[in-house]
Amino acid sequence: MAQDLDAFRAETREWLEASCPEEMRQPVDGEGDVYWGGRNAEFKNEAQKAWFEACREKGYTVPDWPKEYGGAGLSPAEAKVLRQEMARINARPPLSSFGIWMLGPALLHFGTEGQKQHFLNEIARGEIRWCQGYSEPGSGSDLVSMQTFGEDKGDHWIVNGQKIWTSYADEADWIFCLVRTDKNDKYRGITFMLFDMTNDGVSTKPIKLISGNSPFCETFMDDVKVPKSYGEGIPAYVGEINRGWDVAKYLLGHEREMISGAGNKERSGSLGPKLARNGIDNPVLRAALAEYDIDALAFGCMGEKFLDELKVGKGHPAQPNMMKYAGTELNKQRHELMMSAGGSRALEWESEETSGGTPARSWLRTKANSIEGGTSEVMLNVIAKRILELPGA
Amino acid sequence: MPLYLDEDQQMLADTASEFMAEQGGIEKQLRHWRDKGCKDGFGHGLWEQFAEMGFTGMMVDEDHGGLGMGHAEAGIVLEQIGRNLTPSPFLTSSVMAASALDAASDDLKGRWLPGLVEGKSVFAVAVDEGPKHNPQSIKTRAEKSGNGFKLTGAKTFVVQGASADMLVVAARTSGGDADDDGITLFAVPRDAANMTQDPVRLVDSSMASHITFDGVELDGDAVIGDVDGGRAVLNKMLSAGRAGAASEGVGVAGGAFDMTTEYLKQRKQFGKLIGEFQALQHRAAHVYSELEIARATAIKAAQMLDEDAEKADLIVSVAKAKVGKVARLAVQEGVQMHGGIGMTDEYDIGLFMKRDRALHEFLGDHYFHADRVARLSGY
Numbered sequence: 013m014a015q016d017l018d019a020f021r022a023e024t025r026e027w028l029e030a031s032c033p034e035e036m037r038q039p040v041d042g043e044g045d046v047y048w049g050g051r052n053a054e055f056k057n058e059a060q061k062a063w064f065e066a067c068r069e070k071g072y073t074v075p076d077w078p079k080e081y082g083g084a085g086l087s088p089a090e091a092k093v094l095r096q097e098m099a100r101i102n103a104r105p106p107l108s109s110f111g112i113w114m115l116g117p118a119l120l121h122f123g124t125e126g127q128k129q130h131f132l133n134e135i136a137r138g139e140i141r142w143c144q145g146y147s148e149p150g151s152g153s154d155l156v157s158m159q160t161f162g163e164d165k166g167d168h169w170i171v172n173g174q175k176i177w178t179s180y181a182d183e184a185d186w187i188f189c190l191v192r193t194d195k196n197d198k199y200r201g202i203t204f205m206l207f208d209m210t211n212d213g214v215s216t217k218p219i220k221l222i223s224g225n226s227p228f229c230e231t232f233m234d235d236v237k238v239p240k241s242y243g244e245g246i247p248a249y250v251g252e253i254n255r256g257w258d259v260a261k262y263l264l265g266h267e268r269e270m271i272s273g274a275g276n277k278e279r280s281g282s283l284g285p286k287l288a289r290n291g292i293d294n295p296v297l298r299a300a301l302a303e304y305d306i307d308a309l310a311f312g313c314m315g316e317k318f319l320d321e322l323k324v325g326k327g328h329p330a331q332p333n334m335m336k337y338a339g340t341e342l343n344k345q346r347h348e349l350m351m352s353a354g355g356s357r358a359l360e361w362e363s364e365e366t367s368g369g370t371p372a373r374s375w376l377r378t379k380a381n382s383i384e385g386g387t388s389e390v391m392l393n394v395i396a397k398r399i400l401e402l403p404g405a
Numbered sequence: 406m407p408l409y410l411d412e413d414q415q416m417l418a419d420t421a422s423e424f425m426a427e428q429g430g431i432e433k434q435l436r437h438w439r440d441k442g443c444k445d446g447f448g449h450g451l452w453e454q455f456a457e458m459g460f461t462g463m464m465v466d467e468d469h470g471g472l473g474m475g476h477a478e479a480g481i482v483l484e485q486i487g488r489n490l491t492p493s494p495f496l497t498s499s500v501m502a503a504s505a506l507d508a509a510s511d512d513l514k515g516r517w518l519p520g521l522v523e524g525k526s527v528f529a530v531a532v533d534e535g536p537k538h539n540p541q542s543i544k545t546r547a548e549k550s551g552n553g554f555k556l557t558g559a560k561t562f563v564v565q566g567a568s569a570d571m572l573v574v575a576a577r578t579s580g581g582d583a584d585d586d587g588i589t590l591f592a593v594p595r596d597a598a599n600m601t602q603d604p605v606r607l608v609d610s611s612m613a614s615h616i617t618f619d620g621v622e623l624d625g626d627a628v629i630g631d632v633d634g635g636r637a638v639l640n641k642m643l644s645a646g647r648a649g650a651a652s653e654g655v656g657v658a659g660g661a662f663d664m665t666t667e668y669l670k671q672r673k674q675f676g677k678l679i680g681e682f683q684a685l686q687h688r689a690a691h692v693y694s695e696l697e698i699a700r701a702t703a704i705k706a707a708q709m710l711d712e713d714a715e716k717a718d719l720i721v722s723v724a725k726a727k728v729g730k731v732a733r734l735a736v737q738e739g740v741q742m743h744g745g746i747g748m749t750d751e752y753d754i755g756l757f758m759k760r761d762r763a764l765h766e767f768l769g770d771h772y773f774h775a776d777r778v779a780r781l782s783g784y
Contacts, residue, residue, distance in 0.1 A: 288784030298784060302775040305782060309720065310702040310727040317408035317701040326409055334694045393683075395690035400666050402689065404681035 020090055024097045031066040033059035037102045041367055046108045050141025051185050064138065067106035074112055074136045077120070081128050082136025088323050110179070111135035111142040113270050115188050118204075118250060118263045126245030131206070143209075145175040145189030145231060146260070152177075152383075153390040155190070156198050156257065160233065162191040162205065169193070169205070171213075171236040177384065181216040181229035184209055191238075194254050203249050204256030207238045223376035224361070224369075267385045268336035282308055283346060287353040297352060304349055311342055330398040337391035340381035347375040406708045408701060410481070417478055420458070421485040428454055429491030431753050438492060439610040445568040446612040447492035449527075455493060456524025464503045464645075469514055470522040471503075475711035476645060480652035480703060487656020490753075490760050492611060494527040494565050496649050502528035504645040505573045505590055508630040508638045513592055517571055529569035530642065531560035531593075531616060538769040540575070540643060542583045545618065547576040547591065554578070554628075556591065556621040564767065566614030567604040570595050574618075575639050578632055588635040590642075591627045598622065609756075609763040644718060647725045647768045648710055651703040654728035654764055658696055658735035661757035665689070665739040672744075685742060692735050699724075699731040719781045726774035729765045736761045 036059055040046060047053065047060055055061040067073050070084060076091040077083025086094060116135055119127055134140045151158040160173025171191055181187070186208055194201030209216075213236040218226035241247050251259045282305035284292070292298045318335055321327035350371060351358045358371040366372075382388040396402045410418055428434075428451060438448060455461045460482055465471025479500050486495060498521055506514055520526030532540050545558025556576055566572065572593045580587030593600065599622070603615040630638045666689060669680030679685055706724035709717035736758040740747040743754050765771070 282782060284779055284784045285782045288782070292784050298779055299775065301784070302779040305778055306723050306726045306730075306771075306775060307698075309723045309778075310698050313408070313705040313720070313723075314698040314701040317704070320407040321409055324407075324409075331697075334690075334697060337690075338694045338698060389687065392687040392690040395693055396686035400686075400689055400693060401670075402666070402680040402686050403670055403678045 017089055017093060021093050021097065024094055027070070028097055028101060028103060031063070031070075032098075032101060032103045033062055035059035036063040036104045036106075038104070039102060040104055041370060045104065047106065047138070048108050048141055048180070048183070049111075049138025050183065051139070052183070053138065053141070063104070064106045068137055071136070073107040073109075073138060074116065074132075077116065077132065077136060081120075081132035083132075107138045109135060109138065109141065110144055111140065114144060114263050114266055115142050115206075117266045118188075118259050121262060122251040122259050124245055124247060126243070127247065127250070130242070130246050140185045141180070141183060143178050143181045143184035143187050143231075145178055145181075145187045147177045148174060149176050153387050155260070156202070158190060158192060158202070160189075160191050161195070162193045162203065162238065164193065167241075168237050168239045169203075171205070171207075171233045171238055173233050175231040175233075176219075177228045178216070178231040179227055179229075181209070181231045182218055187214075187231070188250070190256055190260055197254070199257045200254050202256040202260070203253050204251055204259040205238055205249050207236070207248065211236050211238070213237070221376070222379070223373040225373060225377070264385065265332045268332045268391075271336055271340060271381060271385045281312065283349060287350070290353075292353070300352075301349060304345060307342055308346070311338060314338070328399055330394055333386075333391045333394040334399070336385065337382075337388050337395070340378075341388065343381050344378045347378045351375050406477075406712070408704055408708070414478065414481060418481045418485075421460075421482045422488075424454075424458055425482075425485040425489045425491055429486065429489045429493070431490050431756065435490045435492055435610065435756065444604070444612065446565065446606070446610055447494065447568075451491075452493060452527065453524040455495065455499075456522065460495065461499050461524045462503075462518070462522030464499060465518055465522055466507075469518040471518070476500075476648055476707035477704065477711055479645075479649055480707040483649050483652040484656035484659070484703075487653035487658075487760075487764075488660040490609075490657070490660070490756055494529070494568070496646060496653065497530055497564055497569075498526070498528040500649040501530050501642050501646040502571070502573050505530070505629055505638055505642040506592075508590075508641075509592070510626065512626055513629065517592060520570065526570040527565060527568050528571050528573065529563050529566045529614075530646070531563045531566065531572050531574045532639070532643070533562050534558070534560055536561065538766070538773055540639065543575055543577050543588060544582050545574070545576045547578050547589060547623070549578075550622065553622060553624045554589075554591070556593070556618040556623060558618050560614075560616045560618075562766075563614045563616050565612055566616055567602045567612060572616070573629065573642070575635065580633075585636045587633050588639055589632050590629040590635040590638055591623055592629055593618075593621065593623065593627065607763050609759040611763060640718075643768060644710060644721050647774075648703070648706045648721050650764055650767055651699075651706060651721075651724040651728040654725075654732040654761065655696070655700045655703050657757055657761050657764060658699065658728070658732035661732075661736045661739040661754060661761075662689075662692055662696055664754055664757070665692075665735075665742050668743055679742075688738055688742075692731075692738055695731045696735060699728045702727050719778060722769075722774040722777045722781065725769060726771040726778065729771035729774070732761045733765065 044056055047064055072084055074083040075086045075094050079085040112135060119131055146155060148158045162169035162171045189205050191203050191205050192201055193203040213234040215232045216229040219228045219230060220226050239248055284301040284305045354371050360366045361369040361372060438446060459472055462471035463474045464479055467473045506517060534544055547554040547556045574591045574593050576589055577587050578589040599619045601617045604612050607613055669685060672679050702724045706721045709720050739754045740758055746752050747754050
């Protein structure tokens, strides 16, 4: 077993050496460096294209998914080796996608065979870019209060309503969307629907954020016709009709894990050694960095423990909430310190030197971490209720 | 190694948890000896029971009668010690001194280890020379004298020094006060002439000594490891102690936190259980999160020491610092959430705060380790 892993590691190392272009071995620097796939996708450069295509052939856009759904069918141990080897050479992710992070896991768990064959392969090949239709004006963390309604018309629904904070909706091809299909039951009256954004009646409008960027949109649905099926064995909804909340909750767990940055070295590693390259001559800043590094390295240990436990089904099911809470607060602090260490240079909003004002914009962006995917306060409520079992919580 | 307990470790955890709750509990041990004004601050009977359980020599190799276990296993026992505030010489004797003796000659091992394994002997470590932990600077000197050495100097905060049958003393045999080289470790027996102890009771009811060596004569075979080359052994002993203290701190914090959440579930004010108030729920949930992170870090530190991993020292300091911060948060929130009765001697929560304070100071507080993290990281 260990021998097989050693062989796999050697093989992986060799493959990465041959397949990952030098330009793809640098830290991601801003949005343009990320390839999202989709119908209208364009590669930033040849290296990005080559790296993506090499990974797609190998099933390495989704290494731990089964081969029949476009993955490489790696075991958890092999997937870990691949992650480690990619991290060793700082390889960028070949494809970023809400399909991979969120819809994929939900389909693997709740999807029909037909849905898996169809949608998972598309996601793995980066053909369709997905967005997530969860929040609504007035229904942020209190998601089940959502109002978007799908009226049952037999073989289809007519959907009306508005979603908000739909990340990259203006660039997405399809949406996975929570729609109320029964007004009488708060939880058991939601259906998890999949539909094409080019359908008549779907429109989007970007929301400009404090970072100056517009990664989020408002999405409007005005008499949108959503069929109940896309063919034999491919329903247009995941799980059961009116039981979409189960799917949504499952998916939120994955989203929180992702936002928490568990296992993400770039986010959970220490900061001092990086900033120290330019010299830290202020003892108070040095002390703040050391305090941060302690928290970050400790959180890294927790992330490792969490992933280890996940593999063997140990650990409390509400643990992702704790990871999300701690990870996002930490990330905000990280960017505060990066701003301090950067000084006036980090304040630049549009300079070439700071590649379009990346430090300042990233700093502002992180402030959403403790709001999106359930606020820190909601995470604390969940911990109090489900883990600590405090009364009336 | 995965960051959770394997089957054998889980069995050890269950055994240690049961034993410590039954035999090492606060009422039976800490309060009992404290209220008696016991000069040792712990019970030797319990120490012999530790031996019967196989705890005393768990880190001693099998050739010398021990179980040959690692830091991870010692950490499991220490967490239960912390949780029950069990006063014992386990950390100094079975973890730190045992780690130092690992580098000793067979003769020296043969002289001291059987007593430890049987629970008959207690060891202490004498490193610090001032009120703050600073093992880089060692002024206590051991001059060559005949076939042996003559020890002169003073040590502070020697935990259970007066009860110890043997002291591991770090002294300088050459070089300047802050040099890495020139350190030698000695096993100094309790009846050595010209050694005076000034034992004091600390805030957590434990006993620590200020010790003066006024030309203490030692045989050449009292040397642990190599003359002048003791820094590496000293560092190993300190790392073992720091990782162990982190595990014990997780236990102290966990014990205080569990006591606090139980209290939140039964204490009523304004016609409600106080655990219903969101202000308290959020603070409790925050402590929980931090405590889980601290626990993961302590386990990781122990595992890295067992694996002799490259960054073990860094993570040991991260663990000692993180646990220090988190345990302080847990005990302070504990006292605050208990309200007025948290200030009474009758309730145990205050005992957790006292123990945390002493443990936090032992082998470097979180400022010491934050500084060390920065140094080890190159800034």
